Amino acid sequence: MAIDRVPALKRCRALGIEPAVIGRSKESKRQPRRTNRKVSEYGLQLKEKQKAKFIYGVLEKQFRGYYEKAKKMQGVTGENLLGLLERRVDNIVFRLGLANTRKQARQIVRHGHITVNGKRLDIPSALLSVGDVVAVSEKSMTNPFFKELRETNNSLSAPAWLEADQDKLTGKVTRFPNREEIDVPVDEQAIVELYSR
DSSP states (O other): OOOOOSOHHHHHHHHTOOGGGGTOOOOOSSOOOOOOOOOOHHHHHHHHHHHHHHHHTOOHHHHHHHHHHHHHSSSOHHHHHHHHHHTBHHHHHHHTTSSSSHHHHHHHHHTTOEEETTEEOOOTTOBOOTTOEEEEOGGGGGSHHHHHHHHSSSOOOOOTTEEEETTTTEEEEOSOOOGGGOOOOOOHHHHHHHHTO
Protein backbone atom coordinates (compact mmCIF):
# COMPACT_ATOMS: atom_id res chain seq x y z
CA MET A 1 0.00 0.00 0.00
CA ALA A 2 1.35 3.45 -0.90
CA ILE A 3 2.08 5.77 2.00
CA ASP A 4 2.74 9.51 1.86
CA ARG A 5 5.70 10.12 4.20
CA VAL A 6 6.25 13.84 3.55
CA PRO A 7 6.10 15.80 6.86
CA ALA A 8 2.69 17.50 7.18
CA LEU A 9 3.97 21.01 7.96
CA LYS A 10 6.40 20.86 5.04
CA ARG A 11 3.51 19.94 2.70
CA CYS A 12 1.39 22.75 4.16
CA ARG A 13 4.14 25.26 3.33
CA ALA A 14 4.61 23.90 -0.19
CA LEU A 15 0.89 23.97 -0.95
CA GLY A 16 0.21 27.28 0.78
CA ILE A 17 -2.22 25.76 3.32
CA GLU A 18 -2.65 26.97 6.90
CA PRO A 19 -1.80 24.07 9.29
CA ALA A 20 -5.17 24.64 11.04
CA VAL A 21 -6.94 23.33 7.90
CA ILE A 22 -5.59 19.83 8.55
CA GLY A 23 -6.20 20.16 12.26
CA ARG A 24 -2.75 21.27 13.39
CA SER A 25 -2.37 24.41 15.44
CA LYS A 26 1.44 24.49 15.44
CA GLU A 27 2.80 27.22 13.22
CA SER A 28 6.15 26.76 11.60
CA LYS A 29 8.73 29.39 12.52
CA ARG A 30 10.36 29.28 9.11
CA GLN A 31 9.25 31.93 6.67
CA PRO A 32 7.86 30.71 3.36
CA ARG A 33 10.33 30.98 0.51
CA ARG A 34 9.48 33.57 -2.10
CA THR A 35 9.73 32.68 -5.70
CA ASN A 36 9.30 34.81 -8.79
CA ARG A 37 8.56 31.87 -11.06
CA LYS A 38 5.33 32.23 -13.00
CA VAL A 39 3.07 29.23 -12.56
CA SER A 40 1.21 27.90 -15.60
CA GLU A 41 -2.52 27.23 -15.61
CA TYR A 42 -1.76 23.50 -15.50
CA GLY A 43 0.53 24.11 -12.50
CA LEU A 44 -2.22 25.96 -10.63
CA GLN A 45 -4.76 23.20 -11.38
CA LEU A 46 -2.29 20.53 -10.26
CA LYS A 47 -1.65 22.42 -7.01
CA GLU A 48 -5.39 22.52 -6.24
CA LYS A 49 -5.63 18.76 -6.75
CA GLN A 50 -2.58 18.18 -4.54
CA LYS A 51 -4.11 20.39 -1.84
CA ALA A 52 -7.38 18.42 -1.84
CA LYS A 53 -5.54 15.07 -1.80
CA PHE A 54 -3.32 16.23 1.07
CA ILE A 55 -6.13 17.73 3.19
CA TYR A 56 -8.26 14.57 2.97
CA GLY A 57 -5.30 12.16 3.02
CA VAL A 58 -6.22 10.45 -0.24
CA LEU A 59 -3.77 9.08 -2.79
CA GLU A 60 -4.10 9.51 -6.58
CA LYS A 61 -5.88 6.28 -7.55
CA GLN A 62 -8.58 6.71 -4.91
CA PHE A 63 -8.92 10.44 -5.62
CA ARG A 64 -9.44 9.69 -9.31
CA GLY A 65 -12.14 7.20 -8.34
CA TYR A 66 -13.97 9.90 -6.36
CA TYR A 67 -13.73 12.22 -9.36
CA GLU A 68 -15.22 9.59 -11.70
CA LYS A 69 -18.06 8.96 -9.24
CA ALA A 70 -18.67 12.74 -8.82
CA LYS A 71 -18.86 13.12 -12.61
CA LYS A 72 -21.73 10.61 -12.83
CA MET A 73 -23.73 12.29 -10.05
CA GLN A 74 -26.30 15.03 -10.66
CA GLY A 75 -25.15 18.57 -9.96
CA VAL A 76 -21.78 20.31 -10.18
CA THR A 77 -18.90 17.83 -10.48
CA GLY A 78 -16.44 19.81 -8.33
CA GLU A 79 -18.95 20.24 -5.50
CA ASN A 80 -19.92 16.55 -5.77
CA LEU A 81 -16.23 15.64 -5.43
CA LEU A 82 -15.79 17.61 -2.21
CA GLY A 83 -19.11 16.25 -0.93
CA LEU A 84 -17.89 12.67 -1.44
CA LEU A 85 -14.62 13.41 0.38
CA GLU A 86 -16.58 14.94 3.27
CA ARG A 87 -18.71 11.78 3.55
CA ARG A 88 -15.71 9.55 4.30
CA VAL A 89 -15.87 7.97 7.77
CA ASP A 90 -12.46 9.33 8.78
CA ASN A 91 -13.48 12.86 7.78
CA ILE A 92 -16.78 12.60 9.69
CA VAL A 93 -14.94 11.37 12.81
CA PHE A 94 -12.68 14.45 12.46
CA ARG A 95 -15.63 16.80 11.79
CA LEU A 96 -17.43 15.51 14.90
CA GLY A 97 -14.40 16.43 17.01
CA LEU A 98 -13.63 12.80 17.92
CA ALA A 99 -10.10 13.32 16.56
CA ASN A 100 -7.74 16.30 16.34
CA THR A 101 -6.68 15.67 12.74
CA ARG A 102 -7.94 13.61 9.81
CA LYS A 103 -4.80 11.49 10.12
CA GLN A 104 -5.65 10.71 13.74
CA ALA A 105 -9.27 10.03 12.73
CA ARG A 106 -8.07 7.52 10.12
CA GLN A 107 -6.02 5.73 12.78
CA ILE A 108 -8.98 5.69 15.22
CA VAL A 109 -11.17 4.11 12.52
CA ARG A 110 -8.47 1.59 11.46
CA HIS A 111 -7.97 0.47 15.05
CA GLY A 112 -11.65 -0.44 15.34
CA HIS A 113 -12.74 2.28 17.79
CA ILE A 114 -15.66 3.41 15.60
CA THR A 115 -19.03 1.87 14.86
CA VAL A 116 -21.50 2.89 12.15
CA ASN A 117 -25.13 2.04 12.84
CA GLY A 118 -23.98 -0.24 15.68
CA LYS A 119 -21.51 -2.27 13.60
CA ARG A 120 -17.75 -1.92 13.86
CA LEU A 121 -16.22 -0.31 10.79
CA ASP A 122 -12.45 -0.15 10.25
CA ILE A 123 -12.39 1.18 6.68
CA PRO A 124 -11.60 4.94 6.78
CA SER A 125 -12.69 5.49 3.17
CA ALA A 126 -16.21 4.08 3.62
CA LEU A 127 -18.84 6.63 2.53
CA LEU A 128 -21.69 7.41 4.89
CA SER A 129 -25.29 8.17 3.95
CA VAL A 130 -27.95 10.40 5.46
CA GLY A 131 -29.23 8.84 8.69
CA ASP A 132 -26.02 6.92 9.46
CA VAL A 133 -24.93 7.08 13.11
CA VAL A 134 -21.21 7.16 13.96
CA ALA A 135 -20.20 6.24 17.51
CA VAL A 136 -17.20 5.35 19.62
CA SER A 137 -17.52 1.62 20.32
CA GLU A 138 -18.58 0.55 23.82
CA LYS A 139 -15.25 -1.22 24.31
CA SER A 140 -13.29 1.93 23.43
CA MET A 141 -15.15 4.20 25.87
CA THR A 142 -12.62 3.24 28.58
CA ASN A 143 -9.72 4.38 26.37
CA PRO A 144 -8.06 7.41 28.10
CA PHE A 145 -8.37 9.52 24.91
CA PHE A 146 -12.13 9.05 24.63
CA LYS A 147 -12.61 9.21 28.41
CA GLU A 148 -11.00 12.66 28.45
CA LEU A 149 -12.99 13.73 25.39
CA ARG A 150 -16.21 12.74 27.13
CA GLU A 151 -15.34 14.52 30.37
CA THR A 152 -14.25 17.82 28.86
CA ASN A 153 -16.83 20.56 28.83
CA ASN A 154 -16.12 21.45 25.22
CA SER A 155 -19.02 20.22 23.17
CA LEU A 156 -18.20 18.31 20.02
CA SER A 157 -17.64 20.79 17.21
CA ALA A 158 -19.93 19.34 14.55
CA PRO A 159 -20.86 21.31 11.42
CA ALA A 160 -24.55 21.98 10.66
CA TRP A 161 -24.99 18.83 8.55
CA LEU A 162 -23.96 16.57 11.44
CA GLU A 163 -25.66 16.10 14.81
CA ALA A 164 -23.33 15.37 17.74
CA ASP A 165 -23.93 13.97 21.23
CA GLN A 166 -21.10 14.78 23.68
CA ASP A 167 -22.17 12.32 26.41
CA LYS A 168 -22.53 9.33 24.13
CA LEU A 169 -19.69 10.35 21.77
CA THR A 170 -21.94 9.81 18.77
CA GLY A 171 -22.83 11.72 15.65
CA LYS A 172 -25.48 11.44 12.99
CA VAL A 173 -25.41 12.48 9.32
CA THR A 174 -28.59 14.58 9.04
CA ARG A 175 -27.94 15.69 5.44
CA PHE A 176 -25.07 16.14 3.00
CA PRO A 177 -23.05 19.38 3.20
CA ASN A 178 -23.40 22.15 0.64
CA ARG A 179 -20.30 23.90 -0.73
CA GLU A 180 -20.56 26.87 1.68
CA GLU A 181 -20.26 24.44 4.63
CA ILE A 182 -17.07 22.80 3.35
CA ASP A 183 -14.29 25.00 4.72
CA VAL A 184 -11.38 23.64 2.69
CA PRO A 185 -9.31 26.20 0.73
CA VAL A 186 -9.56 24.35 -2.57
CA ASP A 187 -10.72 25.52 -6.00
CA GLU A 188 -12.61 22.39 -7.02
CA GLN A 189 -13.34 23.77 -10.49
CA ALA A 190 -9.59 23.80 -11.22
CA ILE A 191 -9.47 20.08 -10.35
CA VAL A 192 -12.35 19.37 -12.73
CA GLU A 193 -10.56 21.32 -15.47
CA LEU A 194 -7.35 19.37 -14.80
CA TYR A 195 -9.08 16.00 -15.17
CA SER A 196 -11.01 17.22 -18.22
CA ARG A 197 -7.83 17.95 -20.20
